[in-house]
Amino acid sequence: MRVIVAVTMSDVAAQRDVSVDAALLSQALGCPVVATDPRRRTGLVALATAVRTTLADPVPDARPAPDTDDALLLDDDRFTWLSDAATKATVTPGHDRLTVSDKVDRWVTAPVVGPLIFLAVMWAVFQLTTTVAAPLQEALGGFFSGPVSHAVISLLTLVHLNATWVEGLLVNGLVAGVGMLLTFVPLMALMFLLLALLEDSGYLARAAVVTDRLMRTMGLPGRAFLPLVVGFGCNVPAISATRILPDARQRLLTVLLVPFTSCSARLTVFVMLGTVFFGSNAGTAVFGMYVASVALVVLVGLLLRRTLWRTMGAEPLIIDLPAYHLPTLRLTAAVVWQRLRGFLKTASGIIVLTVCAVWLLQSIPTTGGQAFGQVPVEDSVYGVVARKISPAFAPAGFDQWQTASALLVGFVAKEAVISSWAQTYATEQPAPGQAGLLGDHIQAAFVQSSGGHPLPAVLAFMVFLLAYTPCVATLAAQRREIGLKWTLFGVAMQLATAWLLAVAVFQIGRLFW
Amino acid sequence: MNGPLHRVLGEIAAGTPTLAEIARRTGLSDDVVHAAIDHLVRAGRITSTELSLGCPTGGCGACPSSGGCALPAVLGNRRPGLVSLTLTRSVA
Numbered sequence: 353m354r355v356i357v358a359v360t361m362s363d364v365a366a367q368r369d370v371s372v373d374a375a376l377l378s379q380a381l382g383c384p385v386v387a388t389d390p391r392r393r394t395g396l397v398a399l400a401t402a403v404r405t406t407l408a409d410p411v412p413d414a415r416p417a418p419d420t421d422d423a424l425l426l427d428d429d430r431f432t433w434l435s436d437a438a439t440k441a442t443v444t445p446g447h448d449r450l451t452v453s454d455k456v457d458r459w460v461t462a463p464v465v466g467p468l469i470f471l472a473v474m475w476a477v478f479q480l481t482t483t484v485a486a487p488l489q490e491a492l493g494g495f496f497s498g499p500v501s502h503a504v505i506s507l508l509t510l511v512h513l514n515a516t517w518v519e520g521l522l523v524n525g526l527v528a529g530v531g532m533l534l535t536f537v538p539l540m541a542l543m544f545l546l547l548a549l550l551e552d553s554g555y556l557a558r559a560a561v562v563t564d565r566l567m568r569t570m571g572l573p574g575r576a577f578l579p580l581v582v583g584f585g586c587n588v589p590a591i592s593a594t595r596i597l598p599d600a601r602q603r604l605l606t607v608l609l610v611p612f613t614s615c616s617a618r619l620t621v622f623v624m625l626g627t628v629f630f631g632s633n634a635g636t637a638v639f640g641m642y643v644a645s646v647a648l649v650v651l652v653g654l655l656l657r658r659t660l661w662r663t664m665g666a667e668p669l670i671i672d673l674p675a676y677h678l679p680t681l682r683l684t685a686a687v688v689w690q691r692l693r694g695f696l697k698t699a700s701g702i703i704v705l706t707v708c709a710v711w712l713l714q715s716i717p718t719t720g721g722q723a724f725g726q727v728p729v730e731d732s733v734y735g736v737v738a739r740k741i742s743p744a745f746a747p748a749g750f751d752q753w754q755t756a757s758a759l760l761v762g763f764v765a766k767e768a769v770i771s772s773w774a775q776t777y778a779t780e781q782p783a784p785g786q787a788g789l790l791g792d793h794i795q796a797a798f799v800q801s802s803g804g805h806p807l808p809a810v811l812a813f814m815v816f817l818l819a820y821t822p823c824v825a826t827l828a829a830q831r832r833e834i835g836l837k838w839t840l841f842g843v844a845m846q847l848a849t850a851w852l853l854a855v856a857v858f859q860i861g862r863l864f865w
Numbered sequence: 866m867n868g869p870l871h872r873v874l875g876e877i878a879a880g881t882p883t884l885a886e887i888a889r890r891t892g893l894s895d896d897v898v899h900a901a902i903d904h905l906v907r908a909g910r911i912t913s914t915e916l917s918l919g920c921p922t923g924g925c926g927a928c929p930s931s932g933g934c935a936l937p938a939v940l941g942n943r944r945p946g947l948v949s950l951t952l953t954r955s956v957a
Contacts (some may be wrong), residue, residue: 427904428868435869435897454885461882561882568880596914670877672884672902672948 353414354406357385358399369445377441381434382412385441453675457558461673466562473555474642477546479635482623485539486634492538496531517715517725525711526704529771532790533699536620536770540695541688543619547585548687552679556581561671566650576606580649583613584642585691587822591829607834608842609653611822612849614645616695617766621817624770628791629798629810641814648819652849698765702825706768710734710761710775729776748816748854749802749809749862754793759816765823808861812854819850869893873901874910877952884950902950912951 359372378385384402388395418429460469504522508514550556563577576597583590590610597603614622622641626634713734717727729735730753738757745751745759754776761772777793795806802809821827821843830839869891876887888898905911 423908424870424910427908428870431870431897431901431904432868435893438897439894457883457885458889461886565880565882670882670884670887670950672950 354409354411355381355383356399356402356406357381357383358395359385359387360390362387362389371443373441373443377437380437380440382415451675453554453673456676457673460555460558461561463565466558467566470559470562471643473550473559475636475639477543477550478639478642481539481543481546482626482635482638483632485542486627488538489535492535493532496527496535500531501527520715520725521708521711525707525775528774529707529710530699530703532774533620533703533767533771536623537692537695539623540616540620541692543616544688544691545684548684548691549679551687552677552684554674554676557671557673561673564671566646567653576602576609579606579610580613583610583615584645585616586694587611587613587615587826588829591826591833594833604834604838605653605656607830608656608838608845609649611826611830611842611846612645612648612652612819614642614818615766615822616691617698617823618817620767621762621769622814624791625794625810625814628795629807637814641818644815645818648849648853652845698767702765703767703771706761706764707771707775710768710772713737714775744851745816745854746801747859748812748851749805749858750798750813750816750854752797752801754797755801755813759820762817763821763824765825766817769817802858802862805858805862805865807865808858811861812858815857816850816854819853820846869897869901870905873898874905874952877911877950906950910953912953914949914951 357377359374359377362372365372372387374385374387384406386395386399386402388399390396415433418425420426460466501523504527505514505519508516508519508522513519547556550559560577560581563581567577567580576594578596579590579593582593587610590613591607594603594606594610597606618641619638622638623634626637630637714729714732715725715727716733717724718731718733718736722731730739734757735753738753738760741760742751742753742756745756750756754773757776758769758772762769773794774790777790798806798809798813827839827843830842834842872891872893873887876890881887881890884898884902885895887893888895891898893901902911902913906913
């Protein structure tokens, strides 16, 4: 076969200080090589001359190839020949060929330093979020429990509905419950902004490499890192994202693991408890829960692999990383708004319904002689049911009925833990400089239920919250992907894991605090 | 035979996480590694899948959560994201 090589894009090569010696390349390849620039129409005459000359010459002998039928070996022989020829004829700059992205990546994707950098970045995100957003959150809390509540009461007074069940529903239910949740809007916005900046800059892709390596080290399916990373935002799309996994067993395993990733709904409860119990170290406490979440995913994953799916193979996988770039304002703002919109949608939808249901249960008396809506919460259907289940949490140090009932409501959505507390304790306007009466109530409950060991008890509560069923929407997504049987298996596994870990945290923690 | 294709396949099988790392470990140029990857994808030795930590680069059609998403307008401008390359047949 007659071959002529036309070398193009010399201008791009020149921009990178790369030059190609056509004569050397011709010698190495054993055929004519002509440098051309079709856009500027240079070198075309030389190319035409080369074509005429080559056509006039006899057909050259074929290059000797290895005596084999193995297609990969034959291909590799050609690659070696071409690579050697290109290397001989190409003059590259003497300086390091690595780009800035490559140089940064050597650190942020390194086996030991990479995870440490990732942990440091995430710690900074949580610390910055809790520190900067705290004053805004406190101001919003005062706004809802003060002016908003007073305005609603004034309006109700005008229509003669004050001191009725309507006031209970609107003020102690919707304003206290949903309002308390809305105080987290600045915090969530800041958190989403920081994560969007990390994502759009390309750093989260590097974090994916670090996570992927960790999972493969543990023998878990490499590609499962993607839905698990998505799970830290919201478990529902994460479960849908498991469809990228080609193997049914890998999908099943990952769907069962996703609920252990700490979603942003849990973040609100972690931040609240962190602020109340750990003060300026709230960010570190929240960060600790995320580390615990990763550990939980790995340990439960290993446990399931060693028991149910021993034969699952780990598939090799590499990642072609995009270069780092400056985040764009438009995309970052759109991503933040998308996630914040999801939070507001939950607060205005399922949380409003939950608040109404909780209010209804708190209004129905269980004994005679008490009117609807005029019953102390502990004597309502809500309080009685909560008291029935609360002893189960005594070994974990949080068997106050108010705490147990919040966990029960948390099955609907984790944000509802906060709204149910706010309803139960019927929060009043906080004094200046204080976190608010709700925090005081919660702190007192943990002190009492833990026998004077509130810190291990609240840590146990946070671990339970991390490990048990995230929300009904996640259950629905699980049922759609893996069926009812495995969904129920997952719920049982989550509850058992949550209870055992919470008990272990409290019982060990109380020895030290 | 220990040519570029075998060396790249060997690094993938060994778990080398990125193409830049493969180039560094094998001593091959980035261009040769990318050419080898392109060839191996065409030959069916590895599969290439676009991944996304946020919005998929392929647009809403590739997203399982597109129903409740508020970002259709910006997806068209999404920059290139992660691409995973998975070994389908190891070297004999």
